[in-house]
Amino acid sequence: MSQERVKPVGIDLGTTFSAIAYVDDGGSPRAIPNAEGAYVTPSAVYIKPDRSIVIGQKALDALSERPDRVAVNFKRDMGEKFYSEPIGGREFSPEALSALVLKKLAQDGRNELGEIGGAVITVPAYFGDARRKATQDAGRIAGLDVLDIINEPTAAALANAFQQFINQGGDQSNLSIARIAARAPSTTMVYDLGGGTFDVTVIRIDHNEFEVIATGGEVRLGGIDFDQRIVNYFCDEFRRRHGIDPRDTTETMERIRSTCELAKIALSDSEQTVLVCEHLGRKMQVPISRPRFEQLTADLIARTQISTEMLLEDAMLGWDRIDNILLVGGSSRIPRVARMLEEISGKKPEMAIAPDQIVSHGAALHAAISVLDRAPQPVTAVGERRMDSESAPQPVNADDEQRMMQAIMATDAVDAAKRIKLADVNSHGLGVIVRAKEGQVTANSVIIPKNTPLPTSRVKLFGTEAKNQRQVRLRITEGDTRDPRGCTQIGECLIRQLPKGLPKGAPVEVSFRYDASGRIQVKAIELTSRISADVHLERTSGFEQEDLNKMKDAVSEINVE
C-alpha cells in the first residue's frame, strides 16, 4: 500500500464561482489555490477558436471579447438538455461545461496534493432530482470518483461549527472534528445567497449530530440578478441621454455587466459609487448610491424574505426557536441582507468567516468522513499479525484499516470524524399521478411530503381505475402540488399481467423508500393477486452509460488551463 496520503476533496460547484478544499493531516479543512493563486475560480468556460479550453478568470476576461465563445452561469441550466446558448457554434450540455470546470479544479487539486482520492460535490439544498443527477454526472464526466453530493447549507453548517470550535480556543495541537459541537445543542438558520441560487435551511446541531429540520429557497435567485438590476439602471440612463439602448447590441454588454458587478461589490462598503462605461464611442458616468441600489433590488431581497418566512411556517418555528443565523455565499455581503434579517428576526446574523469558501470546506470535511465510512471494518483486533499477504483478496485487518485511515488524516481526527452524523430532509415531495375519483382529471398524490427526515419510507393505498384492469402504470413525480403541472416526472413503475376479472378499485399498495444517499425505491403491489413491480430510481445518471462514457472520454482528452 502506498504510504502517500491520498486525500479526498470537497468541491463547491457554484453558479459564478467554484472552490476546492481538502482536509489536512490535522483534520482541518484547507482551501486549495488555483494555478493563478486564487482560492475561488470563476465558473466560466472559454472555448478558443483553436478548440483549446480555458477555465476561470482568463475565461471570464475573454467574455467581453468573445461572448459567443464563453459560457457562464450554466449551473442555472443544470437539468436541462443544453446550455442556453451555443458556444462557438456548438450546443453544450450544462453537465459537460460543469465537467470542464471540475476538471480544472481537480487539476489544481493534484498540483497541490499529488493524487486526489474521490470528491464530494455540493448542490443547493433546493435542487430537485434532475439537477442533482446532472451535478453527479458532471463529476463523472470530469473523471472524478464522486463519493457523494452534499447540500450546500449542510456543508456550510458543518464547516462553521468546526470554525467556531477553533475560534473558541479549541486545542490546535489536538484538533478533532467531532469536538466542534460538544457544546449546548443549538438551532442555526443558514441563509445562503450565492451567485445564482438561494437556499435557506434550518439545522439543529446537537453534539456530533447535524440534523436538517427544513429547507427552502429559489433555484433562480442570486447575485447575477442583482447585477442585472444595475445593468438595467445604467442602460435606461444611457438611453435617456443618448437615445441608444446598449442592450440592443451585445458588444459592450459584457463590459457593462462586469462594471455593474464591481459597483455592486463596492456598494457593500461605500455609500456611493460611479458607473463608468463606454458604448459606441459614447462614454457615460452614472453615479449610483446604496439607497438607489437597495430600491432597485428591493423585490429580490423581499423574495429571499418570503422564502425565509415560508420556511419557518413550514417548520412551524418561531424566531425565538432560532439561536443564530449564519450568512453564506458572496451575495449575502450585500448590507441589506443582514439588515432585513435583523429586522424580521431581532437577531444579529453572523457572516461566515469566508463566505465564498466555507461550502467547499464543509464538502471537504464530508468527503473525509465518507471515506472513513467506506473503509472496511476490521475482522478481528487480536494482537497477532497476519504474515501471509500473497493470496488476495484478504479481509482487512485492524492494522491495515488503521494505515488506510492514516493515509487520509491523523488518528486523532479519524476517531473524531467517525462520530459525526448528518441527517437531511427532502426538499421536494415525492408522489404518484393518480386519477381523482371525482371526474376524469389526473392529480398528483404526494406520498413523501417535502421536509421529511431521511431516510424514510411511506405506504399509500390506491384502487384500480377500471373493472378487469390488467396492468397498472405509476408515474413517479417530484413536487408538492395536487396539480400534476406543478410536478416533474422522475420515473415510472409498471405492474403487468394482473389476473382477469379484478373489480374496479382493486387495492394497489404503493410504497416509497428514500434513503439518505438519495436513492428512491418504489414498490407497487396489487393486494388480491399479490402481483407486484418495483423500480429503483438511483441518483446516478440522466444519461445512458454509453453516452456518459463517450463524454467522459472526450473530456479526458481535453486539456484545460
Next chain:
Amino acid sequence: MSNRPDNEDSGSADSVKKLEPEKKIDAYSEYLQLADGNRPPHLYQLLDIELFCPHPERINQAVRRQFRKIKPYEENPDRQVRERIQDVMTHIATAKTVLNNPIQKAEYDERLAKALKIDRDEYLLTRTAARPPEFCITVIAGPAQVGSRFELLPDKSITLGTNAQATICLPSLRLAPLQATVDQRDDNWVIRNANESLVMIVNDARCQEQVLESGDVIDLVGYRILFSEIPKAPRKANANAPPLSLVVHSGPSVPDPLMNLMSPASVLIGRCDTALWQLAGKDVSLHHARVEWDGAFWQLRDLHSDTGTFLNGEKVTQSILGHRDVINLGPYEIQVRLRK
C-alpha cells in the same frame, strides 16, 4: 423605478401598463386563480385581500399564500411560461415591499383610490362599521381533542396540524404538521389547505379553500371540525348525544386506532383515502360502514360492504350502538364506548 420591460416591469408598484406576452398566458388566473379583470391586477387583487387592507400580518400571510400557489410551477419546461411565472413572483415580492412600507403604502393607496374613483377613508370607515359576528371552531370527531372549542379572534389567523406549535394541535399520523389555516378575509373567515396536495372536505365537497358559514362541517383526514357562531348562552351539558368512542381492539395496525365522536358528527369507516376513519385492511370496503347520531341514538349502518359488518357477532345492516358493544369489520374488532 426603471427596469427592463421583458423582465421586471410588472414589478413596479405604479405600473398600469399592460404586459404584452408573446404567447397568451395569463399566469394570474392560471396559477393564482384570480378573477378576470385588469392585468396586471392591483396589489390587493394580486394578494386576494381586502382593498387597502391595513393589517401587516394579513398582508404578509397573503404574500406567502400566493407565493406558495405559484412557486411549484417555476420549473415549467417552457421558458416563456417560466418567465411569466417569474414576473408574477416578482410582482408578489413588490407587493410585499410596497405594502409593508407605511409611506409607500400610503402613496400607493392614494394613487389606487384615485384610479378606482373611491374615497379611501370613507371606504375604510364603512368597512370597520360592520362588525362581523364572532365564531368558533369545535373539534367534533377524531382521535383526540374532541369537544375542544377555539374562539376566532378578529384579524388573528389560526393554524391546524400535528405540530405542537399549531393553534389547534391535532395529533394523527394521517395529518401534516401544518394541515390548514383559518384566517379572515373581508368580513369572512376562510379555511385553506396548507398545501395543495392535502385533502380537505367541506360539507362533503373536496376543496382547497372555502369561505365558511356557520354550521359548516370540515373534514381534515381523520378529524372533523365544526365552524359556528359562538353560542350566546352556555349550552346545557349533554343536550345532545353522549360522546362516543370507537377503539380498534384487534386487527392490522392503523394510523389512528381511536375515533371519538360527538354530535352532529357522523363517521365514515372504510379503506378510502378520504374516509374519516381509515381502516386499511384488504377485507375492508372503500366505504364500509357509517356511525351517526339519529337524534336519539348512535346508529351503525353497513354501506353494502363486501364482507359485511357484525355487531356482537351478528351480521347487521343497521343497529343501535350501546356501551361495550363489539363491532367486527374485515379483520378489525372494534369496541364501543359511550360516556354518559
